[in-house]
Amino acid sequence: MSAPDMGVTLFIAAFGLVGIGVLGIVTATHLVRIVLSIVLLETGANLLLMLSGYRGGAAAPIIVNGVLPDAMVDPVPQALVLTAIVIGVAVQAFMMTLVLRVYRAYRTLDIRELRTCIERDLAREAGIPLPTSEDAPLTPLVNEPGVGGGGP
């Protein structure tokens, strides 16, 4: 009986994909890599959903030559995953359009460079000093009225 072993393998694969995806989202500094991490995370979630409908020794929910199999796996998670994949593709395409737009505006996809660029532009457009945090070394800017120096 190899079903439990297969289950463990598939669960490891699903959680591994989820883990790699979350790790990529947290640590990657390149926007395209973050998008790819979200794709991996989605794949892991879909695999997990598929596993929830599995039954030991059951056939795929398709009737071949009019013969109804003894046991068929749950078709509802499969339909849900079909929906999830399509919506995932739509969201990925939209993310890529935003990434392209960001690249056109700033000529970089490194989020650390993007942060300084965007904060600089925001500060210039709004006419406010660059944002600081409570932990930053005290400068005269922090004490000016109307400066969002972290905290309410």
Added chain:
Amino acid sequence: MRDYLSLLFIAGLAFLLFIIAGELDFGNAPMRVGQGINQAAPGQVGAANIVTSVVLAYRALDTLGELAILFAAATAGGLVLGRPRPDAPRDPDAGFILRTAADLLFPLLLLVGLFVIVHGHLTPGGGFQGGVILAAAFFVPLLARPGTRFRHTGFAVVEGLAGAAFIVTGLLGLIYGGDFLQPLLGPGAMGSLLSAGTLPLLYMAVGLKVGAELAGLIARLAEFEAVEP
């Protein structure tokens, strides 16, 4: 340091998920809805592919919402990317081998896509999968010849008509069957091409809509000038 902390966090998350999964009874999940559908779907809907009966009969309203999300994403993509300038510089055409291969692939991909769509209620496949193949069929020639102009208007018309056909089929189900998107025309002979009532029509609409939408979206991505003129 931050990377190590993230790694530790992921390891903890995976461990937690794995412990929860260990508590589950793998392969014997209690799924009364799924078993009920497996029992009832062949007689009620008549599609050999039960996933298709779930997608287009029991959860057809969700599929309509899914199409709406796809439409919203494609529209938003077009909105963000904008229209290319008419005099925008184009990449030169690819070499002879790639152009000939694209010409050869176009009819084959079209055929495979339509086959997958039409047989969506009999075999694994259907409107979404076949629609993506159709989109690839229209995108491969564009990759081989970036200079040719992609006709967005025609694709938008196909997409709108397909979406309207889906909703009209649903409204006909409301008038003649009593429920929105109720399958009509009876189950028919299981396993034949003309079975499962209006499900093949719905999948045709889905396939054409997905194909036209994705082709248009990918073409917009390809036309976009990433470098400011």
